[in-house]
Amino acid sequence: MCVCWWNFSQPVEKVRTAGKRPVLALTGGDPNGIGPEICLKAVRSPAVRSVCRPVLVGDPAVFEYYRKKYRIGITLREASAGEPLQAGRTVPVIGIQGPRGFRPTPGALTRSGGLVAGRSLELGISLCRDGITDALVTGPLSKSNLNAAGFPFPGQTEMIARYSRSGPPLMLLINGDFRVALVTAHVPLRRVPPLLTVERVARTISAFHDALVADFRVRRPSIAVLALNPHAGEGGLLGSEEEGIIVPAIRSVKRRVPGVSGPFPADGFFGNRSGDSFDGIVAMYHDQGLIPVKILGFSPVVNVTAGLPIVRTSPGHGTARDIAGAGKADPSSMISAVLTALTIAGNRRGHAGRGRRR
Secondary structure, three states: OOOOOOOOOOOOOOOOEOOOOOEEEEEOOOOOOOHHHHHHHHHHOHHHHOOOEEEEEEOHHHHHHHHHHOOOOOEEEEOOOOOOEOOOOEEEEEEOOOOOOOOOOOOOOOHHHHHHHHHHHHHHHHHHHOOOOOEEEEOOOOHHHHHHOOOOOOOHHHHHHHHOOOOOOEEEEEEOOEEEEEOOOOOOHHHHHHHOOHHHHHHHHHHHHHHHHHOOOOOOOOEEEEOOOHHHHHHHOOOOHHHHHHHHHHHHHOOOOOOEEEEEOHHHHHHOOHHHHOOEEEEOOHHHHHHHHHHHOOOOOEEEEEOOOOOEEEEOOOOOOOOOOOOOOOOHHHHHHHHHHHHHHHHHHHOOOOOOOO
């Protein structure tokens, strides 16, 4: 296999496509996790190859290692600048300048693995930001490894927001028509209450509304906002955030987002499957939103970063180091992430201020 090394500071010519199918970049994530495996399995899938031109982004030697290890029936090749992406089983790889002599160690946590993951993400963001690819799908990585390798971000979402030169990102979790937005994401639970402000909750509701309209073609979104405290604070007895922050935030956006309501106690809301009646749900913190979306849905979970100038999705799971190297990783969430990214990219191109309700 030819190797195409990449320096993040160098310009890249746009990769042309044969026909009108969009070009999609997939980063491998942690080279010692299941990211490269599910990327290879996804780009082999007819469901992916029939709707886009996939391009792998990362260390070419890592992708080739796993391709051979699992005998995945595709051929990897260098993607030259300006070269049409031909149909067939060949998959282009745009490579990073990886650590010298790096070899995957499935299941291990290594700084060099974090460096490969971080540089791959840098390149993937650049390709999408500069219009070389139409959307970005990122493989799972280790946040601690990312930091150890010199990338000071709590997660990929925050790093992508910084490198794509955007405002505060909005983390969405999608499971079929079950969509959850987070007011706070990758922060310790003890820091959640101090981070909640009227402005922040209102901004999340408004950004979620805009994403539902532009990215998911929901014409008049209905949005449920969850409470922070048990029993929605019980009139202040169990907490004051509902009356002091969440209710004023809902009131402040009600004119712009008429379909918003709440705050709802989270336990009863999810226990009664009330989410089925809404186009989207706003959760106050990470686990409040992610646990239900991973339990109550029936499709592979997809992570979407809304509010960016680029389209970015990822599978809704981690590096799964316990099965890394075993060849058992299920690519269904990665395939769903690809198809979701393509849907969003198409909806944004066709968005003219109107959509259709699901």
